[in-house]
Each structure stands twice: as structure tokens, then as C-alpha cells.
Amino acid sequence: MYELEATADIFVMSTQAKAAERSTTDDPIEVRLVRKALEGDRDGFGQLYSLYGPLVHGILLARVPRSEVDDLVQDIFLHAFKKLNTLRDWAAFGPWIAMIARNRATDFHRRSRDTVEVTEDLKGSDESTTRAAEILEIVKALPDTYRETLVLRLVEGMTGPEIATRTGLTPASVRVNLHRGMKLLKAKLGLKEGL
Amino acid sequence: MSDDYLWDKRGEPDPDVQRLEQILGTLRYQEKPLEFPEQIAPARSINPVFLLAIAATLLIALVAAGLWLMVRKNQMPRNQLAIAPAAHSTPKPEKEAIAPNKPKTAEPVAANNPETQRRPHFAKAKIPAKPALSPMEQQEAFAAKQQLLLALRLASEKLNEVQRRTVAPTTPMKNQHKVG
Numbered sequence: 001m002y003e004l005e006a007t008a009d010i011f012v013m014s015t016q017a018k019a020a021e022r023s024t025t026d027d028p029i030e031v032r033l034v035r036k037a038l039e040g041d042r043d044g045f046g047q048l049y050s051l052y053g054p055l056v057h058g059i060l061l062a063r064v065p066r067s068e069v070d071d072l073v074q075d076i077f078l079h080a081f082k083k084l085n086t087l088r089d090w091a092a093f094g095p096w097i098a099m100i101a102r103n104r105a106t107d108f109h110r111r112s113r114d115t116v117e118v119t120e121d122l123k124g125s126d127e128s129t130t131r132a133a134e135i136l137e138i139v140k141a142l143p144d145t146y147r148e149t150l151v152l153r154l155v156e157g158m159t160g161p162e163i164a165t166r167t168g169l170t171p172a173s174v175r176v177n178l179h180r181g182m183k184l185l186k187a188k189l190g191l192k193e194g195l
Numbered sequence: 196m197s198d199d200y201l202w203d204k205r206g207e208p209d210p211d212v213q214r215l216e217q218i219l220g221t222l223r224y225q226e227k228p229l230e231f232p233e234q235i236a237p238a239r240s241i242n243p244v245f246l247l248a249i250a251a252t253l254l255i256a257l258v259a260a261g262l263w264l265m266v267r268k269n270q271m272p273r274n275q276l277a278i279a280p281a282a283h284s285t286p287k288p289e290k291e292a293i294a295p296n297k298p299k300t301a302e303p304v305a306a307n308n309p310e311t312q313r314r315p316h317f318a319k320a321k322i323p324a325k326p327a328l329s330p331m332e333q334q335e336a337f338a339a340k341q342q343l344l345l346a347l348r349l350a351s352e353k354l355n356e357v358q359r360r361t362v363a364p365t366t367p368m369k370n371q372h373k374v375g
Contacts, residue, residue: 057224155219160202
């Protein structure tokens, strides 16, 4: 019996040793923060939230009504916190949470069945916000591949390389999406009104 | 280079892009504190090593149970052999005691009677199944039983340990939608 227990303990110790081996300072920030969060450190996850909040916000803004975005961002991060143990590659936290956000947006549309009025979304606190909401609606009318990249670039202020790193897309894809998307957007805005 | 500006904000700025940035920037993400419910925590993943330990423990328990059953089975024929002669021999004196004046010619008839043929089996079934074990066999059986009980206890402990480590406290999240 004691031999069995000792064997089980050796197994446990070996896994702990492997985990310790992985904890090097050379790890990307995501890896360190995910590790901290899995150890129960909520501040670690809070830093991930700060780091990836704009990404999730941008992905949602390109897909769901603006009034729903803030609540969904919170929901997605809480869901991610609960399911963090299912993330195999800690460095891929960005692509993982981006996929959760896209799925949640799809799910939102499936449930709401277009009952949300667009006019509510266009209402802004001032003229500039209203104008921004109008342009956002035009961006949202673009093909899927372009609108997310454009929102991340123009609304969230991320650069192309940042978008590529955080979403897991290749830089070449992001570059192509940005240029083609901007070309389409300019054409649509030019038809509608001059900037 | 307006292309470079769109890509990484370097080079000569594109006025259209700058204007769009300025307008759409009003919708930019404004961080709000993440509100964690009280007891929410990341669920702990089940370590494959623990599963392996469970499997090994169960295997050992099964082997121990098998061994114990084998030992028990090996002892059964001896018991039956020990019991069988007694079952066949005991009715005879009773018969003689009940009917001492019965002629001997009646015996072959009784031997052919199916009812009397069943008697030994009936008698065998009535005998309590107390195995006649030698002290050494009793020790072996006791040791096997102890081994089985220890293995089962160990398996139970391990399962409890694994359950305790893997099951994290969960709280129902409000507005939880299916994702992924």
C-alpha cells in the first residue's frame, strides 16, 4: 500500500517539477499572467483583462449592437476566467479569447434574432458620437474579414502588428485585410458623404 | 507612405485614416473594473497522472480480488470432498435404525429409486458451508482478505483525494451563455 502511495506521490511531484521548470522569466507576459491566474491570483487575470480588453471590445463592436458590448466584454472575461484551465497553450490567450468573443457574438445574434433596434445604437451623447456610430454601422456592413481588422485599427487604435499578434492571424493577412477593407470603406463613405 | 501609416502608424499620415481614427476613436474601449463574483475561480484541470494513478489502483484492487476469489475457489472442492462422504454415509445408519427388520433384498430397489438418489445432494445442501480449513489455509485466506480490504480502502482513498483536488467550488454565473 505504501509503495502505491509513494508511486502516486512521485507522479504528483514530477508534474509539479515540470510546472516549475516552465516558470521561467523568459516566458511571454501572457504565459506568466495565465499561470498567475490559474494559481488563483485575480490580479494576474486583471492584467490580462486590461491587456486584452480592447481586443475583445473591438471584436464585439464589429458584430453586436454598441449598447451590448460592455456587458458582453465582462461576461466573456468571466467565462474565460472560469474556463482558463482548458487553455492548452498559455501563449495563445489572445487568439483563444478572440474566438470566445466571436462565438459569443454569433450566439448573441442567434438568441436575439435581430430584435435590437439599430436606431438605439445610433443614439449618441453628442454629435461626434452619433457620427462615429453612423460610420461604425458602415464598417459593420463590410465583409467579416475586413470589419474586425478595421475596428481594431481605427476604433481601438491598435497597429497592424499588434492585431496580428493578439488575434493569431498572420501579419500578411492583417495587412491585406486592412488595405482592402479601407479601400471598401473609403468607397462607401465617398458614396455617402465626404469626410 | 499612407500604406505604412495604416499598417503601423509610421510614415506620412493618410488624412482620411487620421480623420476616421479621430471620429471612431470616441467609441474606443474604456476599461471598467472586472467584477468577479465572490466564489468564482478557474476550474482545475484533471491531471492525467491522477487518472493513471486511479487506473493503477483499480487494477491492483481487481487483481487482489481475483487472487482472493482464486484462493477461495481452490478451497471449495476440498470442502466438498470432505463433506460428500459424510453425506453419503450418514443416512445409512439412520435407515437401519428406522427399519432394522427390513429384508436386505429391498436395498437394490432403494438404490434405483430416484428419490433416494437425490438424498445425498439434499443432505449436502443442508450442511452448513463451513469450510474445513487447515490452520495454514485459514491464515492464507485471512491474509488474502486483508490484502483485498487494504486494496479497496486504498482505491477509495485515492478516489476521494482525486475528487477533492479536481472539483473546484463553482458558483452559477448570471447571464451565462454558451460559448465555444
